[in-house]
Amino acid sequence: MNAFRNTFALKSSGDMARLGVILALAGLILFGALRYENFLSQYNILSFLRYNSMFALIALGMAFVIMTGGIDLSVGGTAAMASVVAALLSPYHWAAGLFGGIAAGLAVGALNGFTVTVMRIQPFIATLATMLAAYGTALLLAGNQSVSVSYDSGFTAIGQDDFLGFPIPAWIALLVYFAGWLVLERLPVGRHVLAIGDGEATAALMGLKVRRTLAAVYTGSGALAGLAGVILASQFGAGQPTEGVGWELFAIASVVVGGTLLTGGSGSVGATLAGALLLAMVFNILNFENGLGWISLSAYWQSVIRGGFLLVVVVLQARLMSRGASEGRV
């Protein structure tokens, strides 16, 4: 009974956080629309979605990992490595680039799954190591420089073209998010992920396949980072072995802003998307504000603001958590 109330209290605080991020996003869009002339122009909206889709993809994989109580610091390196693999394979066929890049990401993810579940190394140190290895591999494959993609095989369409007037990367992100929502909310695996995040030992006692689920979650995160790398290579016309530094932090911040508890056991796919869009929107607005000429914030402010955002959210989350816990105790 007590445990039930406990989870209920936590859930409602989580819901509050999720409502908060959606309200904040709506407020930010309203602010931008009122203040800047071209904010809601077709050009700004489409290029915003085209560019930020890859970050949204990485954030989704990260959300699942964090829901299990883990963390994946390798996504940036994985994306860089996948972008190189995709660029190297792009002359053969656009599909070779696409699936080769995803497979590269999948391989890193599987390695993460192996080190976390079989070698039982803490996720942050395991994925920190694979991040190093992924960057190393990317640099070796690329010969320490960026690799131009083929412009003849149609590979660049993945990142640059539109379909039904909507950027293809955004379509991909939309489909993947729908699949993610399906997995979390409608399939048993989703319950298993949350149960593992609540407590691995309990989940194992309940007869859940903890190791297999964890391995799948890390592999999925790797594959999504690979997909993001493919889009990166396609959009910018080159596989970039040094790109992706700090992407893991952007993804973690998106997930946290989206109300997913860092301790695992709770989370939402929709709010993760809102969190990713919210963080991206902050920079979009910053660009517009600079354009107005009242202030001039250099690009360096971005990371300060990003860190400030993360700070506000984790402090709020910690407050909500402790209140939720004490409510449950009463």
Place this chain on the structure above:
Amino acid sequence: MTTIETQATAGTVPSGKRFFTLAGRYGTVAAFLALILFNVLFTPNFLSLQTLNVNLTQVATIVIVAAGMTLVIATGGIDLSVGSLMAIGGALAPMIFTGALFPVSSMPVAVALAFILPVIATALLGLFNGLLVTRFAIQPIIATLVLFIAGRGIAQVMTNGNLQVFRNEGFQFIALGRIAGIPAQVILMIVIAAIAWAAVRHTVFGRQVIAVGGNEKAARLTGIPVHRVKLLVYMISGALAGVAGLIVVARNSASDANLVGLGMELDAIAAVAVGGTLLTGGRANIMGTLIGALVIQLVRYTLLANGVPDAAALIVKAALILLAVFIQQRAGKP
């Protein structure tokens, strides 16, 4: 099979377990000696004073940061912000003695301030990390992630992302100076490692750090000021990161906020892990961290000296970290 054997030889340690215990205790030293032996045999000119100097000066900043990291990890925490704090410390110092921050009347005073103020600043930022961890009960990975992201940004904003080039003998003594022929930064490294070692071994604070990491609840019940201990280790980690930042910019005669301390958190954590401190807390092996840092440096040197590209060295480093943590955890299990 193994379970039967274990039961049959009840009272003795199973051989697999003994291997991990031995590897956990002596693996790092063995790896260190093996690396030296390999280099003596195969790397030309390895046994020279210059090689020794190159390796020791390269490893000095890692050891200094890793000493603080060892204390943080011993309390069951982690500090991801050290690289960014190095950038802040490294950006502040030249701004002070060049007079960019406030007018300086006498150079010796300015140089003294350039040593003191940046370290105080990074110690305060470390305190901020500690407050997030204790007062707000935020997991250390996330709490220090805030300054990991924002810290480098702060350093870049302070300098507008520009390179600060300078020449100041007094200040640069910390990196380029020599005492009795030994580089000053190497002496600093030895002094800091020795103080940290003595603090862990012979002071109440050291015992408290271990107790907090071993079992926080029990530590609190026995009256240990858990919050104060944690605040202090994050402050120490921040201050040592500041010192390392000063050394790096003094060595380069330039401060580049984009590069100072980049990736240092990885090197420091790797040194701690390879050195045999359990990443789950409750143990602090400063000597191990020192040797761990030397092993990592020697691996890199060995690969580079034998023509292996830097990128491949990254992969080797990754494998080394995983292997070290794996062995430590196996050995640490009761």
